[in-house]
Amino acid sequence: MPIAVSIKGNSFRLSPDFALYWQDLQWLIIADAHFSKETHFRKHGIAIPAAILQEDLRRVDVLIRTYSPQRVVFLGDMFHSENNPGIDAFAKWRNGNNMPIDLVIGNHDILDRSRYADLNIDIHEDKIIANNIVLAHDDLSDIPEGHYLLHGHIHPCIRLAGKAKQSMRLPCFWFGKEKGVLPSFGTFTGGHAITPNKTDQVFAIADAQIVRIN
Amino acid sequence: MYDYDQIIASWYATRNWKQYDFQQELAAAYQQGYNGILNAPTGSGKTFAMWLPIIADHMAKGNHQATSGLKVIWITPLRALAKDIRNALQEACDLFDMGWRVEIRTGDISAKDKQAQKKQMPDVLIITPESLHVLLCQIGYETIFENLSCVVVDxxxxxxxxxxxxxxxxxxxxxxxxxxxxxxxxRIWGISATIGNLVEAMEVLLGVDAPEHTSIIIRSEQKKQIDIHTVLPEHIDVLPWAGHIGLKLLPNIIDIIHRSTTTLVFTNTRAMAEIWYHALLENDERLAGVMAMHHGSLSGEVRDWVEENLHNGALKAVICTSSLDLGVDFRPVDTVIQIGSPKGVARFTQRAGRSGHQPGAVSTIYFIPTHALELVEISAIRAAMEENVIEKRDPMVMSFDVLIQYMVTLSISGGFKSNELYREVKSTYAYHLMSPEEWQWLLQHITQGGQTLQAYDEFNKVGRVGDVYRIMHKKAATRHRLSIGTIVSDTVVAIKLMNGGKLGSIEEYFIASLKPGDVFWFAGHCLEFLMLREMTAFVKITKEQKAITASYMGGRMPLSSYMADMMRKQLGQAAESNLHNFEYTHLQPLLDLQRDRSAIPAYDTILVETAESKEGLHIFIYPFEGRVVHEVLAGLIAFRISKKQELSISVAMNDYGFELLCNHPVEINESVIRELFEIKGLDDDVFQSVNATEMARRKFRDISVISGMVFQGYPGEQKRARDLQSSAQLIFDVLRKYEPSNLLIKQAYDEILNDQMENARLRTALLRISKSKILIKHTDRFSPFAFPIVVDDLSRNKLTSESLASRIQQMLRENK
Incomplete structure (x- = not known):
């Protein structure tokens, strides 16, 4: 079961498939998909399995079926690199749906602006503001008074330790007082260990479940 | 015309040296066209024994000046050896006025020299395996080797x-x-020190198609006399139960150095070399200026300087690591000190042989124990040397990563035909068991990037033009050239003084842990870290004495199986109070304590200890099989326990035994232990244990780099090509999920089960344990055997049979 979180009067649901659903506006939010990263590697002669892209797109389909959102917002690093055959595969997938898609540009999003238009993706250079929520790729420093920032970019993971010297690292959602971070969506992406404050809320994704850590 | 035998005899005559039997035998065999192995220790005249027949053969046939270009390749494992060998070979050529040029080709030579060689190859090349493969990567490389008559592998x-x-x-x-x-x-010849499997070593070198009647092993019967002295403090209590430093014996070492002409002090890691270098200098100012350090992180110039001054006798002592294990003959060296257990008879013998290098001279080695139980190890080495046993070196087989690299190399230098290359590769020992299906997979891997060819795919590396496989991607070719080799190291950064002097290089992860202003030991200096710019760490020399020692990787060598068995025998004798030698007399108090808290296992007994702490239940098992076997064994036992009940276990091990630390109680009695060590189901269980996957994931690190899946960046500018970098771990996980039949993933597992872990050794160990008596002791306090395992926290493996959710809940509760 997805877990609900309330932020400044807005309700969100955390999906164990690495996405956030904003119930009030019915937006599905995904960070750091890095679509076609494997294609980029393959193009340069590094044999990462090509099937990853189809699998990641299938996961988006499942999320759309589950939540039936009004739109899908990507918080940057939607595509990993320049134009490559993976983008064509994405285009083919895109032809099969008419879901409005928004992208807040991240450091990896370097396609020609016209290419995004072809793909029917609406571009936002550094943020989207809706209600009192700011959606961005980076950890912005200047958020309007009374607003809350949701962003991506850092691929957060939480490290847990226990008896018998057990430890593990899990991808997570991380909500602070003024800002929150989404886990990276892409299968072929790594993670970065975070050190949350005591008052932060952290939800790990473990075995397709959301587990409250902090 | 020259006469073959006369040429050789005249050389020995000019030197006034006696030609030994093995040198004559080798000359005869070479002339008759044999291939083979020359088995001789360093300092026995092996280089000339090998070299003279080669030049005499050319001169006797009168073709030494008739053909230009490369005639002999001399492969050496160490760049540091190249110069000395070159001088020796060139000297002999000059003596006979042959007009031959002997040159070096390693990563160290300049681009200009490489260009000159490209225009006109010398007659003889001294080369490393990596540089040889770089040559094979050049277009038209075949013509370079057209007149090649002999390859020597030193x-x-x-x-x-x-x-x-x-x-x-x-x-x-x-x-x-x-x-x-x-x-x-x-003709193919190898030069090898004595190892336990010389015949196999020859088969591997010559390939599986080599006819037996033209292969021969020539053995020098010279046996080096080695004097071993164990240095001990006056009271054994001074020796710690665990640890790896041993500084307590500093005064003894200073004394030995001053009694000798020149001393090599071997440590097992580079970090230890730095610690000892510093400690010696601080405690004896007489050593300032006459003591130096030599290890792999130091810059080439520093190492050259050290080697030169070892030759001319200007140095009294050099603190070194395995970087000075091999080859070069430093005549002034008359004493060797080994700090910490060498973990193997062969390594110990080799290091001892660095002193008393002249034929007939005695080698003297002092052993400095760093903790008490190492006395058992040295005693075992002594016994092994008396029995004349020495370790085997098992060849690696089916290393698909190396083969992929080689195939891409050839695809760059003009391409290859599948059937021709397949035949050649199948003739090597390493791949003689490769199946046609595996070969097809490899071809598919480099041409299509895996088994599934998607419609939109644009995998770009090697393509097929007609029936020739060729590189298609120019940038991939550049990246490949830079990545040729099989030694995978951590990313390193250069260490430079602000005024520009380069001191060496150090692993990036160490530098990453430093803040500006931190002080650390490197190259014998106390350095203050100033800043990191691109891939260079800038430092300045400081007087500040509170330094962190650079803790670089490397050097955790596992106990060899011979030594492990020797140790068990020795302990068995000690258990019966039946062992009387120098080391044991000193070890007695510690053994008494072990007996008091637990027991000393007899040769036919496996000791199991249990203890409780706030961490949970500790189970210690001591098979004395060496770290490598213990790692798999511990994973296996942990897995089997976790099959019977839900719990989480963390595993630690050393050369003597292993520890299973369990978060829930486990019932331990003899029948439980026997069941856990059953041979039945071994392969499945080892494979299934999470441990194996963890180990395979670690193995994959090297495999991914060698096979070109992970690109480590361009030299000096690792920042570039970031978009093509990803961690080996991530690739491992992705491949395991999407392409479980990937041969590189399979290789990672095979390397644990077969090569590294020696499946056979594991079975032998289990068989032995199943026949042993089991002795279970519950201890209130950790025993002297257990203590070193508990404190050695470096590599804990984990295993669990609890659900992820319940583990998280537990951890959260425990952390409350």
Whole structure:
């Protein structure tokens, strides 16, 4: 079961498939998909399995079926690199749906602006503001008074330790007082260990479940 | 015309040296066209024994000046050896006025020299396996080797058993193929120190098609006399139960250094070399200026300087690591000190042999124990040397990563035909068991990037033009050239003084842990870290004495199986109070304590100890099989316990035994232990244990780099190509999920089960344990055997049979 979180009067649901659903506006939010990263590697002669892209797109389909959102917002690093055959595969997938898609540009999003238009993706250079929520790729420093920032970019993971010297690292959602971070969506992406404050809320994704850590 | 035997005899006569039997035998065998192995220790005149027949053969046939270009390749594992060998070989050529040029080709030589060689190859090349493969990567490389008559592989025992050895096998198969195309012979000779499997070493070198009647092993019967002295403090209590430093014996070492002409002090890691260098200087100012350090992180110039001053006797002592294990003959060295257990008879013998290098001279080695139980190890080495046993070096097989690299190399230098290359590769020992299906998979891997070819795919590397496989991607070719080799190291950064002097290089992760202003030891200096710019760490020399010692990787060598067995025998004798030698007299108090808290296992007994702490239940098992076997064994036992009940276990091990630390109670009695060590179901259980996957994931790190899946960046500018970098771990996980039949993933597991872990050794161990008595002791306090395992926290493996959710809940509760 997805877990609900309330932020400044807005309700969100955390999906164990690495996405956030904003119930009030019915937006599905995904960070750091890095679509076609494997294609980029393959193009340069590094044999990462090509099937990853189809699998990641299938996961988006499942999320759309589950939540039936009004739109899908990507918080940057939607595509990993320049134009490559993976983008064509994405285009083919895109032809099969008419879901409005928004992208807040991240450091990896370097396609020609016209290419995004072809793909029917609406571009936002550094943020989207809706209600009192700011959606961005980076950890912005200047958020309007009374607003809350949701962003991506850092691929957060939480490290847990226990008896018998057990430890593990899990991808997570991380909500602070003024800002929150989404886990990276892409299968072929790594993670970065975070050190949350005591008052932060952290939800790990473990075995397709959301587990409250902090 | 010259006479073959006369040429050789005249050389020995000018030197006033006696020609030993093995040198004569080798000369005769070479003339008759044999291939083989020369088995001789360093300092026995092996280089000339090998070299003279080669030049005499050319002179006697009168063709030494008739053909220009490369005639002999001399492969050496160490760049540091190249210069000395070059001088020796060139000297002999000059003596006979042959007009031959002997040159070096390693990563150290300048681009200008490489260009000159490209225009006109010398007659003889001294080369490393990596540089040889770089040559094979050049377009038109075949013409370079057209007149090649002989390949010599020096220090073959060092290369055998590593992927560099596999590289040598592949290169030889190609060179032989080039010669066969011209219906000409290529002689292959290896020079090897004594190892337990010399015959196999020869089969590996010569390939599986080599006819037996033209292969021979020539053995020098010279046996080096080695004097071993164990240095002990006056009271054994001074020796710690665990640890790896041993500084307590500093005064003894200073004394030994001053009593000797020149001393080599071997440590097992670079970090230890730095610690000792500093400690010696601080405690004896007489050593300032006459003591130096030599290890792999230091810059080439520093190492050259040290070697030169060792030769001319200007240095009193050099603190070194395995970087000085091999080859070069430093005449002034008359004493060797080994700090900490050498973990193997062969390594100990080799290091001892660095002193008293002249034929007939005695080698003297002092052993400095760093903790008490190492006394058992040295005693075991003594016994092994008396029985004349020495370790085997098992060759690596089916290293698909090396083969992929080689295939891409050839695709760059003009391409290859599948059936021709397949035949050549199958003739090597490393790949003689490769199936046609595996070969097809490899071709598919480099041409299509895996088994599934998607419609939109644009995998770009090697393509097929007609029936020739060729590189298609220029940038991939550049990246490949820069990545040739099988030694995978951590990313390193250069260490430079602000005024520009380069001191060496150090692993990036160490530098990453420093803040500006931190002080650390490196190259014998106390350095203050100033800043990191691109891939260079800028430092300044400081007087500040509170330094962190750079803790670089490397050097955790596992106990060899011979030594492990010797140790068990020795302990068995000690258990019966039946062992009387120098080391044991001193070890007695510690053994008494072990007996008091637990027991000393007899030769036919496996000791199991249990203890409780706030961490949970500790189970210690002591098979004395060496760290490598213990790692798999511990994973296996942990897995079997976790099958019976839900719990989480963390595992630690050393050369003597292993610890299973369990978060829930486990019932331990003899029948439980027997069941856990059953041979039945071994393969499945080992494979299934999470541990195996963890270990395979670690193995994959090297495999991914060698096979070109992970690109480590361009030298000096690792920042570039970031978009193509990803971690080996991530690739491992992705491949395991999407392409479980990937041969590189399979290789990662095989390397644990077969090569590294020696499946056979694991079975032997289980068989022995199943026949042993089991002795279970519950201890209130950790025993002297247990203590070193508990404190050695470096590599804990984890295993669990609890659900992820329940583990998280537990951890959260425990952390409350």
């Amino acid at each position: 220090e073959w025992h060092e290369l055998l058993g590593s992927k560099r050895g596999v590289q040598v096998e592949l290169a030889i198969s190609r060179l032989r193929g080039i010669r066969e195309d011209q219906k000409k012979q290529l």
